[in-house]
Amino acid sequence: MPKLGLTAFLLAAFSISTAQAADTIGFKEAALPDVGGDRPLHVSIWYPTNDVAPIGEVGENRVFVGLPAIRDAKPVGDAHPLVVLSHGYWGSWRNLNWLAGELAHRGYVVAAPDHPGTTTFDKSPAQAARLWERPHDLGRVIDALTKDPGLAGTIIADRIAAIGHSLGGWTVVSLGGARFSSDQFDNDCKARPNPRTCGLGPGLGIEPGQHGRLEGDLRDARVAAIVSLDVGLARGFTPESLATFPVPALIIGAGVDIGDLPAKLESGYLAAHLPKATARYVEIPDAMHFSFMQLCKPGAVELIEQDSPGEGIVCKDGETRDRQAIHQQLVEMITAFLAQAIPAK
Numbered sequence: 015m016p017k018l019g020l021t022a023f024l025l026a027a028f029s030i031s032t033a034q035a036a037d038t039i040g041f042k043e044a045a046l047p048d049v050g051g052d053r054p055l056h057v058s059i060w061y062p063t064n065d066v067a068p069i070g071e072v073g074e075n076r077v078f079v080g081l082p083a084i085r086d087a088k089p090v091g092d093a094h095p096l097v098v099l100s101h102g103y104w105g106s107w108r109n110l111n112w113l114a115g116e117l118a119h120r121g122y123v124v125a126a127p128d129h130p131g132t133t134t135f136d137k138s139p140a141q142a143a144r145l146w147e148r149p150h151d152l153g154r155v156i157d158a159l160t161k162d163p164g165l166a167g168t169i170i171a172d173r174i175a176a177i178g179h180s181l182g183g184w185t186v187v188s189l190g191g192a193r194f195s196s197d198q199f200d201n202d203c204k205a206r207p208n209p210r211t212c213g214l215g216p217g218l219g220i221e222p223g224q225h226g227r228l229e230g231d232l233r234d235a236r237v238a239a240i241v242s243l244d245v246g247l248a249r250g251f252t253p254e255s256l257a258t259f260p261v262p263a264l265i266i267g268a269g270v271d272i273g274d275l276p277a278k279l280e281s282g283y284l285a286a287h288l289p290k291a292t293a294r295y296v297e298i299p300d301a302m303h304f305s306f307m308q309l310c311k312p313g314a315v316e317l318i319e320q321d322s323p324g325e326g327i328v329c330k331d332g333e334t335r336d337r338q339a340i341h342q343q344l345v346e347m348i349t350a351f352l353a354q355a356i357p358a359k
Contacts, residue, residue, distance in 0.1 A: 038063055039118040040087030041072045044165060046127075046158055053147060055127045056135070057155055058107040060118040061166035062094065063087035073111035077317055077329070079309040081115040089123075089167030095356040096159055096169045098152045099126035102180030103214065103246070106134045109307045110179060116345045121358030123166045125159055127151045132181060132218075143219035149189040149232040152176055156236055173356035175239040177348070179306045183245030187284065190240040191233040191260045192251040196220050199250030210274035211246050220250070237261060239355035241348055243306045244268045248280045256287035263288055264351040266344065268306070269299035270332045296347060298340060300332030305340045 040063035046055040058072075065087040074080025097117055101109045107126040114124040128134075129148050131141025141147070160169045178186035188194060200222035203212035215221075219228060241264045265284050267277030276282075277297050285295030298305075310329035319326040331337050352358075 038066060038069065038087070039083050039115060040065065040085075040089060040166070041081075041083035042086050042165070044158070046154055048154075053130050053141065053144075053151075055130070055151055055154060056107075057125055057127045057158070058111075058114075059126075059159070059166050060114040060124040061087075062090045062092075062118055062121060062123075064090050073108040073308065075108075077311060077314045078108060078307075079112075079311055081111050083115065089163075091167070093168040093170050094121055094123045094166075095173035095175070095352075095358055096156065097122050097124045097352070097356075098155050098174070098176045099124060100148065100152060100176065100178035100182030100185040101126065101129065101133065102178075102182050103132050104134055104137065105132075105180070105182070105307075110177070112308045112341060113177070113345070113348070116349070117352070120349055122352070123159065123169060125155050125166070127155050129185075139217065142217055145218045145220065146188075146227040146230070146232060148181070148185040149234065152185065152189055153234045153236075156234065160236075170356075171236065173238060174236050175241070175352055175356050176237050177241040177243065178245075179243040180246050180303065183242035183281075184247045186237075186240040187242055187245065187248070187251065187263075188232040189234050189237055190263065191231075191255065191258075193231065193255035194228055194250045195252050196224050196229060196250070197222050198252060199247065202249045206279075208274045211280075214247070218247075220247075233260075239263070239352065241351065242266065242281065242284065243344075244275075244277065244301075244303050245280050245284060246275065248283045251284070251287075253287045256284065257289065259288050259293070261292070262351070262355045263293040264348065265293060265295045266306075266347065267295070267297040268301040268303050269297050270302045272303045272327060275303055294351070298343065300334035301340050302327075302331050304328040305331045305337055306344070309337055309341070 044057045071080030072083045099110045130136045131138045176186040239262045267281030314329045315326035
């Protein structure tokens with residue numbers, strides 16, 4: 015994918031929004047059983063619909079803003095590209111609800127699993143330690159959506175992309191073809207100790223000296239492009255696998271460091287090693303790590319601090335712009351990238 019200037023990106027975004035815009039979007043939740051296994055998935059799905067009512071809020075709670083959508087609406091008859099989303103550590107499908115809605119309005123089917131072990135709804139240590147399952151979760155979601163048009167309509171099989179935030183960024187980079195090395199990650203942590211990322215290693219099953227499934231090939235060849243949003247654990251990816259990364263990549267980092275997660279050492283590491291012809295790196299100077307999550311309601315910081323002191327940071331951004339303005343910039347970049355990589359028309 016050739017590198018595009020900002021004007022070309024915006025023109026591409028305008029093209030997809032005018033050609034495939036949907037006034038309303040449908041939303042449904044599905045359960046994917048794990049036949050013979052112990053990892054069933056809860057999946058949320060957003061998709062274009064021609065239904066008009068009733069419209070309700072999905073993903074809303076007392077802290078976070080929801081998204082207007084029609085639950086269990088009938089999908090439109092046309093075939094659409096698919097975007098799978100991956101949330102961060104102890105996050106959920108709600109975190110990228112805002113982006114899913116924007117993409118569905120532009121003609122994409124979007125699906126997000128809650129990753130067992132690393133989601134708000136399931137913090138099982140045994141599941142969390144199977145980090146290699148996260149890319150497989152997305153593959154299972156792709157299987158379900160492409161095989162069953164009843165879920166969200168027909169999927170265009172060669173137009174599938176993956177977007178992930180934080181540990182979800184790690185997930186989609188793995189899904190796209192990068193290879194992880196536990197030894198490399200361990201050596202980097204010894205050279206640059208970092209409690210925020212290195213401290214997660216044991217709980218995620220990252221152990222030096224192992225050469226198991228985590229170090230294997232986790233690529234899904236059906237994925238034609240990836241978007242990483244302020245990735246974590248990036249320095250465990252081998253430079254060799256990044257240098258031969260087979261699909262276009264948009265890497266976005268947060269310029270405001272929340273402490274021990276500097277974009278230049280995480281997203282910047284990817285950018286330094288990915289192919290220059292097919293990868294684009296953007297650092298948003300006034301975004302913080304949690305700026306990529308959903309909008310917060312007024313008073314959200316205080317509410318969170320009452321229940322979980324110190325966690326109100328999830329509703330804080332840089333001091334230049336509010337989160338809604340940052341989201342608008344992200345939408346323009348991401349939709350323009352997808353319009354070239356997996357166009358909706």
